[in-house]
Amino acid sequence: MTATAALVAATPALAQDGPPPSSTPASTLAADLDKDTITVAVAGAYLTDYEGSNDYRFVPAPAVQATISGYNIQVLGNRASVDLIRDRPGPVWDLQAGPIGVINFNRQNNKNIDDRRIRALGERNTAIELGGFVGIGKTGVITSDYDKLSATLSYRHDVNNAHDSDIWQPTVAYFTPLNVKTAVGLFVSAERAGGGYARSYYSIDGTQSLASGLAVYNARGGWKNWSVGLAGTYSLTGDLLHGWKAIGGVNYRRMLNDFADSPVVSVAGSRGQWLAAAGIGYTF
Structure with missing residues (x-):
């Protein structure tokens, strides 16, 4: 669900950047950029049965994004994070750091x-x-004082001994408002997983091989995938900082190295997967 979270995260997040001050309504909105906002959204996501599958299903993808006193809080499907460094309004540099789960x-x-073989x-x-x-x-990069380019690095470790790995x-990511009602975002990402992750989800031992018909395989850790996505939001009532909005996006993920070569992916699944999400949100 990581890709799902990224798609759903992108569209509510755009509301925090605000629109260009090219008209009276936009100028009014500019004064609201340092105020507290909360966006609640729910989307339907079309994604693979498992990481590396070529079968797809629909799942719900709820999201909450809040900016309170300059601090950003996200609860996005199966992912939650808090930016503990307070944001400042305007075309400024923005440092980010905090916990993630x-x-x-x-x-x-x-x-x-x-797929019965994976089962x-x-x-x-x-x-x-x-x-x-x-x-x-950095806010205020290309199109206006309100577009934003950012680079982040996250680290996670399994504390439940499911894969006991990193x-x-x-x-x-790049986000830009097109006007007071519309905004779009583009992001690229990659994941590097440890040996425990590779063994848990992509290795196949002798017993599993007999049961599934897939060849024995010993997967090693390394770069697991890269992905690129496009997301957008359009205000149905009000503007980017107030009211109802439609959200949507599409993401492509490509499996790499031992993860892609595993029979879990190369035989039973696919090295490339698509994800799409569409839904509705409300900002207040």
Whole structure:
């Protein structure tokens, strides 16, 4: 669900950057940029059965994004984070740092997996991944004083002994308001996972091979995937900082190295996967 969270995160986050001051309504909105806002959204996401699958299903993807006294709080599907460095309004540099937590449901329930070969490999325990992130952003880069370019690096470790491993994730994102009602965002990301993650989800031992028909495989840690996504939001009532809005986006993920070469992906799944999400949110 990491990609799902990224898509749902992108669109409510755009409301925090605000619109260009090119008209009287926009100028009024500019005065609201340092005020507290909360965006609540729910989307339907179309994503793969498991990480590396070529089968798809629909899942709900709720999201809450809040800016309170300059601090950003996100609860996005299976992911939560808090930026403990206070933001300042205007075209400024923005330092970011804080805790992050992810509940990883990958292959946790065979009822959600169509491929009988993957079901035969057995279910995995739910992974609780806790860690932190650091980053830097710049508001007022290309299109106006309100677009934003940011780069972050997050680290998570499974504390539930599901895969007992680390995940590093660098992300670069660019968000820009097009007017007082519309904003778009583009992001690229990658993940590097440890050996425990590779063994838990992508290795196949002799017993599993006999049960599934997939070849024995010993996966090693390393760069797991890269992804690129596009997201947008359009205000149905009010503007980017107030009222109802439609949200949506699309993401492409490409598996890499031992993760891509595993029969879990190369035989039973696909090295490339698409994800799409669409929904509605309200900002107040």
